Amino acid sequence: MKIIDVKAAYPKWTNLPTGVWQSHFWQIVVRVEADDGTVGYGYGGGGEPGCLIVNQHFRELLVGRTIESVDDIRAAWDYVYKLSLPYGRKGLQMMALSGVDLALWDLLGKSEDKPVHELLGGLRKPKVRAYASGDEFEKYRDIGYTANKFSPGRAGADDDVQKTAAAAQRSRSVFGDNALIMTDCYMAWDFETTKQMAEAVREFDLYWFEDILTPDHLEEQAALKEFVHPINIAGGEHEFTRFGFGQIAKENALDIWQPDLTWCGGITEALRILDIANTQKIPVVPHRGGEIWALHFIAATDCDDLAETHPARWDDSANELWLDEPRVEDGHLTPLDRPGFGVVLNERML
Numbered sequence: 001m002k003i004i005d006v007k008a009a010y011p012k013w014t015n016l017p018t019g020v021w022q023s024h025f026w027q028i029v030v031r032v033e034a035d036d037g038t039v040g041y042g043y044g045g046g047g048e049p050g051c052l053i054v055n056q057h058f059r060e061l062l063v064g065r066t067i068e069s070v071d072d073i074r075a076a077w078d079y080v081y082k083l084s085l086p087y088g089r090k091g092l093q094m095m096a097l098s099g100v101d102l103a104l105w106d107l108l109g110k111s112e113d114k115p116v117h118e119l120l121g122g123l124r125k126p127k128v129r130a131y132a133s134g135d136e137f138e139k140y141r142d143i144g145y146t147a148n149k150f151s152p153g154r155a156g157a158d159d160d161v162q163k164t165a166a167a168a169q170r171s172r173s174v175f176g177d178n179a180l181i182m183t184d185c186y187m188a189w190d191f192e193t194t195k196q197m198a199e200a201v202r203e204f205d206l207y208w209f210e211d212i213l214t215p216d217h218l219e220e221q222a223a224l225k226e227f228v229h230p231i232n233i234a235g236g237e238h239e240f241t242r243f244g245f246g247q248i249a250k251e252n253a254l255d256i257w258q259p260d261l262t263w264c265g266g267i268t269e270a271l272r273i274l275d276i277a278n279t280q281k282i283p284v285v286p287h288r289g290g291e292i293w294a295l296h297f298i299a300a301t302d303c304d305d306l307a308e309t310h311p312a313r314w315d316d317s318a319n320e321l322w323l324d325e326p327r328v329e330d331g332h333l334t335p336l337d338r339p340g341f342g343v344v345l346n347e348r349m350l
């Protein structure tokens, strides 16, 4: 099939998704149409500027291309990457290209009548363990979660350290000894604060500290390992492509990688990132892994068996952008067994 149209739109986020880790995240919808009538949808980043990049540049590079295989998607990705490299490589252009890439995977899946996980070689995990990002511990435990990422104190003052230790203690006591407990300071800590936090939560056996410094502080994160271990240092949601993750590998900066599939370059690039991770024996736990785009990827590859969810999102289903996304049952998510990613766009949001 040949691509006849590529279009990006910025949803009407008048009611922002609830429960996400920040008030706004500039996600965009990409629609790709083929000459046989097949339509693929993808989810990317970059807001209105991301849409401009897709509609004014990527569209002209993609219309007329043939998509019959995963190799064709990879060739399209490489072509768009190269032609947008002068202004791109990271950030908006890559967030926009991620949306296009996911739309192409959806298109190919629909055209072959296969779910994306089948295009990736088939399910290696029939269901994926979910973790709950948030602080309503009892509520999550009561619906079956066995893993939690709690909010820490964000600054370096004594009461922030105490707040973090108290939250770690409460999460561990609610979820029990076998649960995975993590925390994410969203780049709010510095080197010394991180050391203090590691000491303060030592007895609660945390699995990881996430996003402790910025993506430009790889050397410092590598140096923190000796103070933080056995707690793992996780990160990578703000990094892009195999080139960015290659740098993380070179600096040996992170114990666990968390590429975001709607930002880092889509499934095509996430596969290349996973290749590097596998050679370095680094576990990969995609950012927002419980959303449908990463869920197919986690279930069909040797990513860790762990997917991030924000349970509060499901409290407000009237404003869902993607309908029919799987919800957590007994602490696990099951990818949809329908062509493509299997979700339906809520057209009212455009």
Ligand SMILES: [Mg+2]
Pocket (backbone or CB within 6 Å): 184, 186, 210, 211, 237
């Ligand atoms: Mg995070």
